[in-house]
Amino acid sequence: MSTTAVKLDNATLTDRALKGWKNIVNKFSDALLLPLTGIAIFLFLWTISAASIHTSLGEFPGPSAVGEQFSSLYDEYITENEKAEAFYQRQEVRNAKKLAKNPDAVVKIRAYTGKETFLDQIFTSLITVTSGFLVAAIIAIPLGIWMGLSKRLNSAFNPIVQVFKPVSPLAWLPLVTMVVSALYVSDDPMVSKSFLTSMITVSLCSLWPMVINTSIGVSTIDSDLLNVSKVLRLPTSTHIKKIVLPASIPMIFTGMRLSFGVAWMVLIAAEMLAQNPGLGKFVWDEFQNGSSNSLARIMAAVIVIGFIGFLLDRLMLQIQRKVSWDKSNLSV
């Protein structure tokens, strides 16, 4: 009797251990194995189909060609940096000599004007998209709150919002370019015209999702919460600060994430078309360049653009998690 009991016990123990293992394996495969398999399949299909596409610029680049270009883009950045450093060093030495000869000499310090590398372009794009997005947020969120609070204001502005929302950045761009060059006239400009043009285009396109989501968030606040505010006779400022803003934060952030995604897409298109510095210009330049490496370099840029867009969205999600009280709908 006792031996059978022990055997049974052993059996259940191994069973449990097996289940535990299965659990771990399942989790591991869900988190790592499946995505890796997906990527492997994608790379495989890419390699096969790339080999069979022949363009005027040679064979369509496969993963290995793109990988090579990644490293060469990085090398270019390093060499360019070294060049710049050498330039500044030479300038320093020259200026020191000048000063040694004549202490009163006026020393000129010139900035290095080398070719912009891929990493510089990424940096420029990030600055442009962020400032464009922030400008849009500063306008859109108060406007959205205002529209959400007042039905009449909503009726007044909603048609305009609905009409401008689907407008492509490419349609805005010529107008923005002309307006900027007409109005932004300065001998010593703080920022370049091209930066301003792309930034305003980004703002114009990322404004609308934020306005719409904010106004919906504000206008759909639970009427019980509004009644609480009425019973307490909260003044308007307190009402907005204590009830309206916290209640609509989840919707405001949904709008902001949508807008940031739109902003990033718009920026690349705007840079391409307007020849403003940034990733879009990099893509366009490579296309015009038409060397045998061009397609691989463009493909590298495409991957980087995707990754940055993904990371920006993750960043917004993290901020939302910090700020929002409603943790229920923040899984992805």
Place this chain on the structure above:
Amino acid sequence: MNSIIENTEHAFLNISQIDMVFPTPTGGFTALKEVDLQINKGEFISLIGHSGCGKSTVLNIVAGLHQATTGGVLLKNKEVNEPGPERAVVFQNHSLLPWLTSYQNVELAVKQVFNKTMSKAEMKDWIEHNLKLVHMDHAMHKRPDEISGGMKQRVGIARALAMQPEVLLMDEPFGALDALTRAHMQDSLMEIQNELNNTVIMITHDVDEAVLLSDRIVMMTNGPEATIGEILDVNLARPRNRLALAKDVEYNRLRSEVLTFLYEKQRKVENISEKKTVAKVTPKQRINN
């Protein structure tokens, strides 16, 4: 009856000849017709009636959230025409701000009502005192999603009490709670009422709750054109104990009076089903019959 009419002018809270007409696409819908009720200071009134009879509308008019079409509400001989903290409301689904802790929810009310008359330390004491009164001092710094439904309703009551209202308005405060929690909350409310002696108007669907808690039960007829059908005085000695009252003759008489009013004089559910069966009989069927 005569004494009530004589007192009309001096009643603490005077709901005077209220009509409520809601505009609809097909013309006005008269929800309330000549609702007239005088309430003394410290009285506990229950409003009972079938759903849709306009109990909540009466409460919202007293709260100032709705405006009566004709007639009006006088509190201490002053007309009520907007919401205010002297007529605090306990809402059916607690309506706590989900991003604030229990303490902060009460604090929002206290800061708004007593910002000129209390120091910061006094406010803190007052908030804690009110949370203690509803036995919620142990979960002061928890947010609504971290506490149970009954606890949320307690905090909602604490928030209303903290405003030191002239009249406390409760819209089915325990309607969403399970039976055991509800009984517990009723006992708590009686205990608080014993201490503070507030003027209370409470909407309820629960006959036992109405008899147990009230000084008077106001029974409303079915809408449209709902009005006060009967008013029942509850002269049971306080403090009341639900177990002792279960066998009490007077308690059971009052209970059956309310039940008679609701299920004989104002039968609603039956009426609807009767209408439905009538409607189902089509001309063809009649011929066949």
